Amino acid sequence: MSTVHVVARIRPLLNDETENNIIVKAEGNVVSIPNPRNKDEIFKFPFNAVHGMEADQAAMFSEVSPALKHLFAGNDVQVFAYGVTGTGKTHTMRGGKQAAQRGIIPRLLHAIFRRKKELEKKSGGETKVSVVMTYFEIYNDKVFDLFSPTSKRTPAGLPVRECDKKTIVVGLTEKAVSSPAEFEELYDKANDNRSTSATKLNAHSSRSHAITCVKVIIEGKEGTKAGTVSAIDLAGSEDNRRTANDKERMLESQSINRSLFVLAQCVDAIAKKQSRIPFRDSKMTRILSLGQNNCKTIMILNLAPTVAYHLDTISSLNFANRAKKIETKEVEHETFQAPPPPTQAQVAAANRQPLRPVQQPARLNPGIKKPTTATTTKSTILKPKFAGVEKKPLQEKKPSQDRPRLGFPNGAQRPSAASKPHAAKESQKESGLSSIQASIEEMKANHQREIEKLRKEIEQTKEDQAKKMEQMEVDEKTREAKMYCLIAKQHTAADEYEDAILNYKLALKLCPDHPKILVRIKKLKMLLRKAEADHSGDSEQVDNTHPPPTNVSAPAPKKSGKKLSIFRDPTPSPGHQSIIRSPCPNTPRTRQIIQAVLSESLPAITKLAGIGPKKAETIITHVRGLKAAGQTISSLSDIMVIPGIGKKQVEKMQAGLLDKENVNPLPPISQKLLKNIENVDSGSVRLVHPDTDLAPIKTLASEKPPRKRKQLYALEDEDEDAVQSDVSEYVDEGGPLYGEKSPYQSPANPIKRHRAKMRKLNSLELAEENAVAV
Numbered sequence: 001m002s003t004v005h006v007v008a009r010i011r012p013l014l015n016d017e018t019e020n021n022i023i024v025k026a027e028g029n030v031v032s033i034p035n036p037r038n039k040d041e042i043f044k045f046p047f048n049a050v051h052g053m054e055a056d057q058a059a060m061f062s063e064v065s066p067a068l069k070h071l072f073a074g075n076d077v078q079v080f081a082y083g084v085t086g087t088g089k090t091h092t093m094r095g096g097k098q099a100a101q102r103g104i105i106p107r108l109l110h111a112i113f114r115r116k117k118e119l120e121k122k123s124g125g126e127t128k129v130s131v132v133m134t135y136f137e138i139y140n141d142k143v144f145d146l147f148s149p150t151s152k153r154t155p156a157g158l159p160v161r162e163c164d165k166k167t168i169v170v171g172l173t174e175k176a177v178s179s180p181a182e183f184e185e186l187y188d189k190a191n192d193n194r195s196t197s198a199t200k201l202n203a204h205s206s207r208s209h210a211i212t213c214v215k216v217i218i219e220g221k222e223g224t225k226a227g228t229v230s231a232i233d234l235a236g237s238e239d240n241r242r243t244a245n246d247k248e249r250m251l252e253s254q255s256i257n258r259s260l261f262v263l264a265q266c267v268d269a270i271a272k273k274q275s276r277i278p279f280r281d282s283k284m285t286r287i288l289s290l291g292q293n294n295c296k297t298i299m300i301l302n303l304a305p306t307v308a309y310h311l312d313t314i315s316s317l318n319f320a321n322r323a324k325k326i327e328t329k330e331v332e333h334e335t336f337q338a339p340p341p342p343t344q345a346q347v348a349a350a351n352r353q354p355l356r357p358v359q360q361p362a363r364l365n366p367g368i369k370k371p372t373t374a375t376t377t378k379s380t381i382l383k384p385k386f387a388g389v390e391k392k393p394l395q396e397k398k399p400s401q402d403r404p405r406l407g408f409p410n411g412a413q414r415p416s417a418a419s420k421p422h423a424a425k426e427s428q429k430e431s432g433l434s435s436i437q438a439s440i441e442e443m444k445a446n447h448q449r450e451i452e453k454l455r456k457e458i459e460q461t462k463e464d465q466a467k468k469m470e471q472m473e474v475d476e477k478t479r480e481a482k483m484y485c486l487i488a489k490q491h492t493a494a495d496e497y498e499d500a501i502l503n504y505k506l507a508l509k510l511c512p513d514h515p516k517i518l519v520r521i522k523k524l525k526m527l528l529r530k531a532e533a534d535h536s537g538d539s540e541q542v543d544n545t546h547p548p549p550t551n552v553s554a555p556a557p558k559k560s561g562k563k564l565s566i567f568r569d570p571t572p573s574p575g576h577q578s579i580i581r582s583p584c585p586n587t588p589r590t591r592q593i594i595q596a597v598l599s600e601s602l603p604a605i606t607k608l609a610g611i612g613p614k615k616a617e618t619i620i621t622h623v624r625g626l627k628a629a630g631q632t633i634s635s636l637s638d639i640m641v642i643p644g645i646g647k648k649q650v651e652k653m654q655a656g657l658l659d660k661e662n663v664n665p666l667p668p669i670s671q672k673l674l675k676n677i678e679n680v681d682s683g684s685v686r687l688v689h690p691d692t693d694l695a696p697i698k699t700l701a702s703e704k705p706p707r708k709r710k711q712l713y714a715l716e717d718e719d720e721d722a723v724q725s726d727v728s729e730y731v732d733e734g735g736p737l738y739g740e741k742s743p744y745q746s747p748a749n750p751i752k753r754h755r756a757k758m759r760k761l762n763s764l765e766l767a768e769e770n771a772v773a774v
């Protein structure tokens with residue numbers, strides 16, 4: 001009976017690691033590491049051997065080579081490397097290509113072939129040694145043959161079966177190997193099939209547990225015996241907060257961590273001598289069957305020296321501390337006569353010995369004797385001298401002679417356990433205590449990490465909520481500002497610049513310093529100033545130059561946008577043609593409505609859409625009242641306030657006019673223009689604003705009057721359009737304020753406006769020509 005032989009190896013510093021970060025030290029056969037919670041307290045973990053950073057590959061193999069004797073005696077040997085990712089497991093087991101860098105597995109094979117040669121030579125050819133090999137990996141809890149190409153893999157992997165209480169991988173390729181060179185070739189090729197990837201912690205991280213099984217069959221005079229050495233390069237546990245793994249790597253990592261967790265649980269259960277050991281919870285533990293295989297087991301504990309791995313290193317040390325207590329019985333295989341050539345199942349079966357926990361031998365393998373108390377005692381006595389953690393403070397405070405102390409000063413040697421059984425017991429107790437203490441520390445640290453994580457998550461959630469609230473506020477403001485802008489546009493469309501400015505100012509309060517709103521306000525203010533300035537001058541001009549139409553009084557210009565009007569120069573010089581543009585208060589449609597209203601004529605007013613005789617009478621009464629008070633109607637808003645006439649009614653009137661215009665083949669504008677041209681006197685052009693109610697001139701009806709009307713409308717509406725279009729463009733630009741199109745968007749887009757301008761120029765030229773011709 002022997003325990004698992006645990007050898008710790010501390011890897012050297014990597015390029016990105018510095019000496020002042022070293023915390024793990026090799027002191028004889030003890031690994032020392034500070035308590036993560038209290039740096040002054042040093043934990044000490046004794047093992048069968050400890051190799052420091054300077055240890056080479058040959059030194060590591062020296063820990064394994066004695067097991068060759070057992071192998072050639074027909075025993076099984078198991079070597080496995082355990083440790084966190086990036087601690088040097090693959091380096092230890094496989095190593096590099098150069099002879100000095102070769103790891104345990106190639107060195108084992110070389111040693112096997114050397115011994116084979118010696119044996120065969122010594123026996124004078126009577127003994128024949130053959131070597132058969134299988135190599136497979138457990139990736140995401142599935143078994144894949146590394147001797148067969150990855151393209152031949154099935155998604156489910158190879159099945160694992162229990163046969164005669166042994167774990168067998170069905171369908172593995174067995175390769176007979178006759179020389180080290182042949183092995184090297186096979187091994188290198190198979191390693192290409194192994195699942196490795198770059199992670200943040202290791203550029204060539206093993207994503208699987210790789211298991212190399214080498215069966216040595218010795219045929220001699222006395223019969224045949226076979227021993228198998230299994231070398232296992234376990235994948236490393238990973239802290240996924242540090243790996244920055246992607247989705248695929250995370251899945252691998254979860255599988256790796258899970259299988260290692262099950263392994264730790266198995267080790268715990270074995271150490272506590274529990275009846276149920278959860279081997280079947282993962283394929284790796286099923287195949288590894290730690291402590292159940294009656295074979296010599298060597299565990300290489302790979303450690304990183306730096307503080308970055310502090311907690312992981314403590315976790316690994318605890319695991320190894322428990323694993324070293326696992327007892328295994330080395331059972332020599334029965335020698336048998338004339339063996340048939342090994343079948344695939346037999347080779348696989350031979351990879352594992354009958355498994356049974358030492359404490360329940362009868363249950364799993366009734367053929368093997370239950371260990372006696374004496375055996376157990378012997379095993380206990382052979383426990384390492386240094387057992388567990390040294391607790392300096394405790395030791396200094398309570399140096400009582402009567403009470404057993406919890407630790408020893410650094411470097412102090414406990415008397416040999418074999419010579420002093422009482423001391424050995426004490427040492428065992430202390431070891432147990434210190435390992436419990438280390439576990440508690442580890443648990444505390446884990447809890448602390450969890451709490452930290454939760455705290456961060458809560459903070460993050462709070463931050464997110466605050467951001468959401470802020471965003472909601474901004475959205476609300478934007479919505480409100482949008483509304484104000486739309487109202488402002490509506491006012492702009494109705495030439496109510498003051499109201500428009502007011503609404504833009506309200507929008508500006510919600511979106512301070514918004515450049516486009518500022519520009520809009522500036523423009524509107526300019527327009528307002530101009531309209532006010534024009535108001536006085538223009539009304540005089542209109543009054544002077546054009547008497548009001550017979551039945552419609554002229555509209556009074558209100559604070560409104562600049563409109564273009566073409567009128568006769570009051571003092572034209574003979575032979576001189578002049579075209580003078582003057583601002584005009586309202587759009588033609590608005591003016592038409594105002595004219596009708598001011599006409600106080602029942603038929604003219606009832607012509608307006610939605611106005612019946614009753615409403616017309618109300619309007620006439622209202623207008624007369626105003627006139628009596630020395631006031632007049634000068635804008636649509638003046639009409640809106642007439643009792644019984646609201647905003648909707650005015651919109652109806654506008655819509656009605658629009659419809660009429662669309663069906664009228666010869667609208668008054670063109671007629672007015674032509675009449676004026678006809679009436680031109682002494683060579684000067686007289687183009688009037690098309691408000692005058694003139695009779696149609698049929699002779700010139702062929703000049704596509706609707707187009708002319710449009711041209712003039714475009715001409716007159718140009719500035720208003722520009723404002724509207726700007727607002728629309730503003731909306732179209734999808735600035736922070738405006739997400740949707742305004743229903744008040746200008747009908748004329750920039751191209752149309754440009755075309756209208758061109759048409760306007762053409763029409764003016766045409767008008768001039770016509771005037772001259774007349």
Ligand SMILES: Nc1ncnc2c1ncn2[C@@H]1O[C@H](COP(=O)(O)OP(=O)(O)OP(=O)(O)O)[C@@H](O)[C@H]1O
Nearest residue numbers: 011012085086087088089090091202205206235236
């Ligand atoms: N003893 C050593 N001497 C020199 N370099 C080493 C030693 N041990 C490890 N390294 C280097 O450390 C790095 C990580 O080693 P390795 O890939 O063997 O880690 P691992 O434990 O197998 O990681 P994983 O579990 O992710 O596969 C490699 O670059 C390796 O060369």
